[in-house]
Amino acid sequence: MKNSLLKIYTLVVGIIFAGTLIYFGGGLTYEHFQNNLNSATINFYAKISFCIILFFTALTLVMICLVAKNGIVDDTEDIPEPKDQVTDDEIHLNDVVEENEPDISEENSLETDDISKEDQLVSENVEPEDEELLEDIMDDIMDVCDSDEMPELLTPSIPKPVSDETTNFDGTQPKGLYDEKTGICWESYLNSRLENELIRASASEYDLVCFVFRLENVERSSEKGKEICTFLADEFQFKDLVFEYKNDCVVGVKTNYSIDDAINYSEKLYNHIEGMLDEGENIFIGISSRTIRMVSAERLLKEAEQAMLHAVEDEDSNIIAFRANAEKYMEMMNK
16 A cells, blocks of 8 residues: 555656646746746746745655665555465365376386286297396396406507607707707707798798807807807897707807898807807808798708808808809799
């Protein structure tokens, strides 16, 4: 009941608000057509409308406070009360429903009769020899189930992981990416990393240069050799592009570099390393570049190594670069 009164009150307030707006607008419109519209008339209608709205606003706030204090009001009159007693008609109705339900026990008995008949048919079709064989199999199964030891499960053998057979030139297995003695990458990572850089260079259409530094009478694991390796690792773009190579060589890879830039760069490196060497020690540099060719890592490394060997034999220069003929290469590719 209270909830219904609240709905009626809300409807009445809405109607009065709407009527007030109509009164205000209609009154001003009427005065406008009567040529009596002035500031005094507007103030009169505005005051009356404001008073009406203010009154019902205050009344609405009071109603909201009462509802908030007493909680949400629900209509409980429409909810039927629970019945403590059941009438005779309802009891009779339940009896009728129970009489119409099928007897489950009868169905179960029919199912068991059907199963027994099927078993009889199966037993009639089985020969005596087959019956003895089936009994033996069942006895074996029961023996296995009764025994404490369970049969071993046949599981497929899992192949062992293939060991990394990649070794360095001296036969040692690499541990991590960098050698602790020299501070640069192991030789075993050279071919794969160089091949990846060549693929990236071909896709991006930029050049790539391979340097081979041979340290004569200088061991890489010595203090001086480690200092030279650290210097080369700092000078190249990335530390993981400087590798050990054979017993006395270091390989460096420079990306986005032309052969002419590589020659000038190698002269700078040679002058710095030469100042670190003593009498009887020397350094030779061989250079090779991709030069728009589709060349493999082994081929590029072999070219740089051959250039380094020519530098060893040449008495005039310790730096020799292998320059591929791009025009002949293009002619060969076109053929």
